[in-house]
Every structure is written in C-alpha cells, then in structure tokens.
Amino acid sequence: MRTFPAAFGLTSGQLEQAIRLAGMAPSLHNSQPWRFRILPHLIELHADPGRRLPAADPEDRELRLACGAALFNLRLALEHADIRPVVSLLPHLGASTALAEVRSGGRAHPRPEDTQLYEAITERHSHRNPFRDTPVSIENRHLLVNAAHEEHALLREVQAGERGALEGLVHRANRAQMANARFREELAAWVGRADDTTEGVPASLAGPKPEPQDQWVHRDFTAGPTSRSPGTEFESHPLLVVLCSQHDSREADLRAGQALQRLWLTATARGLVASMLSQVIEVPETCEELRRLLGGSVTPQALLRIGHGAPSAATPRRDAGDMLVNGAIEASEP
Ligand SMILES: Cc1cc2nc3c(=O)[nH]c(=O)nc-3n(C[C@H](O)[C@H](O)[C@H](O)COP(=O)(O)O)c2cc1C
Numbered sequence: 001m002r003t004f005p006a007a008f009g010l011t012s013g014q015l016e017q018a019i020r021l022a023g024m025a026p027s028l029h030n031s032q033p034w035r036f037r038i039l040p041h042l043i044e045l046h047a048d049p050g051r052r053l054p055a056a057d058p059e060d061r062e063l064r065l066a067c068g069a070a071l072f073n074l075r076l077a078l079e080h081a082d083i084r085p086v087v088s089l090l091p092h093l094g095a096s097t098a099l100a101e102v103r104s105g106g107r108a109h110p111r112p113e114d115t116q117l118y119e120a121i122t123e124r125h126s127h128r129n130p131f132r133d134t135p136v137s138i139e140n141r142h143l144l145v146n147a148a149h150e151e152h153a154l155l156r157e158v159q160a161g162e163r164g165a166l167e168g169l170v171h172r173a174n175r176a177q178m179a180n181a182r183f184r185e186e187l188a189a190w191v192g193r194a195d196d197t198t199e200g201v202p203a204s205l206a207g208p209k210p211e212p213q214d215q216w217v218h219r220d221f222t223a224g225p226t227s228r229s230p231g232t233e234f235e236s237h238p239l240l241v242v243l244c245s246q247h248d249s250r251e252a253d254l255r256a257g258q259a260l261q262r263l264w265l266t267a268t269a270r271g272l273v274a275s276m277l278s279q280v281i282e283v284p285e286t287c288e289e290l291r292r293l294l295g296g297s298v299t300p301q302a303l304l305r306i307g308h309g310a311p312s313a314a315t316p317r318r319d320a321g322d323m324l325v326n327g328a329i330e331a332s333e334p
Helices: 012-022 061-080 112-120 138-150 160-178 181-190 250-269 284-293
Strands: 034-039 042-047 083-089 098-107 154-157 191-193 239-245 273-276 299-307
Touching: 012 034, 012 061, 034 061, 042 061, 061 083, 061 098, 061 112, 061 250, 061 299, 083 250, 112 250, 138 154, 138 239, 138 250, 160 181, 160 284, 181 191, 239 250, 250 273, 250 299, 284 299
Parallel strands: none
Antiparallel strands: 034 042, 042 098, 083 098, 154 239, 239 299, 273 299
C-alpha cells in the first residue's frame, strides 16, 4: 500500500490535506508548477520544470508567483494544524528547483482573520464571468491593500485617469501574444479541456468568449470559434488593481505570490470575486509602460479585476500524491 509521508509530528492524513490545500493555489493556465518534498522535520517547495510555460512565462516569474501562492496556502494549512511555519525562501539545497523550505517553529496561534483565510482556500476561484455593477466598498479596498502589504508587496488601485492608457496596453499585449504561434500553441495545449481533467482549464470554466469590442480584453480560454450569448457583456468599471513588488528578483516574485494569495483569499472571505488579466505584464514592452504609468518605481506582478459576482465552480487539481517529489512512498510492512 502507498502512503503519504508525514512531518512535524502530524499524521500522514493531516499532511496530505495540507499539501492538497497548497495545491489549490492559482497558477498560470492551471499548470500547477509546484512539487513538495516532505521530510520528518522539513517540507521543501520546488518548481516543477516539466510544468514550465516558456512562451508565456520565459523567465518563470509567473511560475514563482504560483509557487508563492501555494506556499501561502501551506502556511495557513500548517497553522490550522497547530504548527507555526518558519519559511526560508530560496534555500541553498543543492537543487536549482528549490524555492522554499518550511520548518516548524512550535505551536501556532492563528489569528481569527487567518482562520477565515484558511476557510476561504476551497472557496477561491477565478471568476471569468461579468461582475455585478456593485462597487467594492472602501473598507474592503483597504483590507486588500493591507493584505498585500502584510506580505511585503504593494497593491496599487488603477485610477480613473489611468484606465484608458491601461486598456490600450492590455489590448496591445493581447494582440502581440495572439500573433505569436508559440504562445497560441502553448495556450491551446492547456485550455478547452473536459471537466474530468486534473490540470489546465476546462472549457466549462472559460467564461464568455472575448470579443473585439470588450473594454478589458480577457484571455481566450474557450479554445474554439463559439460566439458568446447575446447580453453577456462585461462590467465597464471593475475595480482594477496591480500587485507590485519593490524589487525585481526571484525572492520578490515568491513574496508577490504569497501576497497574491493573501489578497485573493481576503477578497473571497469578504464575498468578493476576482480574475487575473496577465497579458499586459507578460509582454515586456507593455509591462515596462505599465511600470511607468504607475510612477516608475515598482515592479508590476499581477493585474486583477475584483468585484461582486455569482460564485464560480472550482477548476480541477491533481491529487496531493502527484505533487510530491518522489510521489507517495511505499508503507513499510505492519
Ligand atoms: C501568474 C498567474 C497568471 C494568471 N493569468 C491569468 C489570466 O491572464 N487570465 C485568466 O483568466 N486567469 C489567469 N490566471 C488564473 C488561472 O487561470 C487560474 O488560477 C487557474 O486556472 C486555476 O483556477 P482557479 O484560480 O479557479 O483555482 C492566472 C494565474 C496566475 C497564478
């Protein structure tokens, strides 16, 4: 019989649940580019090079964002299991894929707000459908800014006077990507999947097919020529926020990933929904223009649209055992 490894004095069932929750983090095209190595006193987080997306993400920046988000979920799950996680980013483990290691710092005392974030892990989904026109309250906007700040990142709300310029940049970036055959092939390999897939984006969760007149051009996950039903129009004034780092480094990417997850879970816990519009950041020229639009001193990491909407369904994930470096291990004979 194969069994899940254990660590920190937790049972293998508790560890499996923690890894399963870590794997519910968002990732580009739902590629789930993380792997975990579990030792009795240590959990290592590794990038999974077999899940790189070189056309969209040649420098692995978004891979590190996704792994940072998975790390944040793991932190919450360990705290929930009464273990205080002590994290080192980019440890010198000898493996170039190593992104973080987590040790136990004794018993945890999770704050009530972190318990709410833990409970939001399974409720957070990308919401690619139109939002309702209800604005996001000032109180919630403050909470989102604080969430990013708590993880050493910055959240910059796009101001009314910046929207026109940003809209143009997003369209330009999308056109540049869709004109690139390598990008289109890579995207096509991950989208339009059947509902029983364990990775990539199922066609049923693609959201409405983007159309040229859309103000905020969404990435086309529909993988087909289907036109969208009449009346499915996107809201014209979503809350748009840019998650930024102060530096441009691998460590900053991992921190931004943790901030992305803290802010997205905070939004979920407050009844908000969100989706990402990453084209503008993936294309270097438009990313540089976005950086200048924001004042020139920050590194843009993610553009999110946040608002109110009906809940979306969950995108499938691999089993926790598939996310381990060595898979589940053979149990010793009883
Ligand atoms: C770095 C990064 C970039 C992403 N970019 C986009 C995007 O441009 N458009 C989009 O609809 N979703 C985007 N996503 C969301 C993923 O498609 C989504 O997380 C994945 O399909 C899993 O679904 P879930 O978020 O509902 O769990 C991005 C996610 C990450 C982490």
